Amino acid sequence: MKKALIIGGSNGIGLAVSLDLIKRGYHAVIVDRCAPDSSNLPDGAYEYHYCDLLELDEDLMRSLADDKEIQVMMITAGFGRVADFEYLHIAEIKNMMTVNATSIIEILNIFYGRIKGTDSFYCGVMGSIAGLMSSPMFTVYAASKAAICRFVESVNIELEVSGTSNRILNVAPASFKRSE
Ligand SMILES: NC(=O)c1ccc[n+]([C@@H]2O[C@H](COP(=O)([O-])OP(=O)(O)OC[C@H]3O[C@@H](n4cnc5c(N)ncnc54)[C@H](OP(=O)(O)O)[C@@H]3O)[C@@H](O)[C@H]2O)c1
Known part of the structure; x- marks a missing residue:
């Protein structure tokens, strides 16, 4: 079975990516802090694993990285809030950096053996034009x-130097409408 891992796949663009990958014949492995609404996805076409990126479940990520049936990984989890800097709380700053950056880099480190390997591994991250x-x-x-x-x-430069043809895709859109 060919599988696609979508981290943040329960809602928004991640859910849309999950649906698209299911249509392309992948079994979607959705990791998120809330399960997807089952009415949004076809029965049997997906599985769900809980993970809050505020406290990355390294064991879960390592077991997923070891699953050779996973050929695609798209990381879409992330959040922001429109507010002047002076109105951000310390906890909010820590959480935003952890979810949007630190945990994602940690996940990519855990999957790096797959990304740097000779077999194709399709890997993308939702950045933003704000980056x-x-x-x-x-x-x-x-x-x-x-x-x-x-x-x-x-x-990606290190990957190029290593000789693998795999790269990580940084998707940097402007504002789009959420799918909910
Ligand atoms: N929407 C835009 O206009 C836009 C533009 C540029 C870039 N982006 C980026 O695109 C990505 C997806 O955006 P979206 O609009 O589709 O957002 P969304 O609908 O809120 O989806 C984001 C998903 O990530 C999950 N998530 C948030 N915090 C998490 C955590 N701590 N641990 C695990 N999962 C967590 C959310 O869960 P909950 O629903 O439980 O919070 C949700 O399922 C984000 O990285 C965002 O920064 C969005």
């Missing part, structure tokens, strides 16, 4: 997305 340009009222969100952008650019 590419100055974004007032989105300061820490922009910082977290910029971290992903620079990280992906840098590690």
Whole structure:
């Protein structure tokens, strides 16, 4: 069975990506902090695993990285809030950097053997246009997305040097309507 892992796949763009991959014949392995609404996905076409990126479940991620049937990984989990920097709480700053940047980089580290391997492994992360340009009222969100952008650019050079044809895709959209 060919499988696709979607981290943040229960809602929004992650759910849309899950549906698209199911249509392409993949079994969707959805990791999120809430299960998807079962009415949104075809029965038997997906499985769900709980993980809150505030406290990354390393054992779960390592077991998924060992699953050779997983050929695709798309990380879409993330959040932001429009507010001037002075109104952000310390906890909110920590959480945003952890969910949008640190945990994602940790996941990519756990999967790095697959990404650097000779077999094709399709891997993408939802960044944001906010990670590419100055974004007032989105300061820490922009910082977290910029971290992903620079990280992906840098590690892709290491991948090129290593000789693998696999790369990580940083998707950096502007605003889109949520699918809910
Ligand atoms: N929407 C836009 O205009 C836009 C533009 C550029 C980039 N992006 C990026 O695109 C990605 C998807 O955005 P979206 O609009 O589709 O958002 P969304 O509908 O809120 O979906 C994000 C998913 O990530 C999950 N998530 C949030 N915090 C998590 C955590 N701590 N642990 C595990 N899962 C967590 C959410 O769970 P809950 O529903 O339980 O919170 C949700 O299922 C995000 O990274 C966002 O920054 C969005």
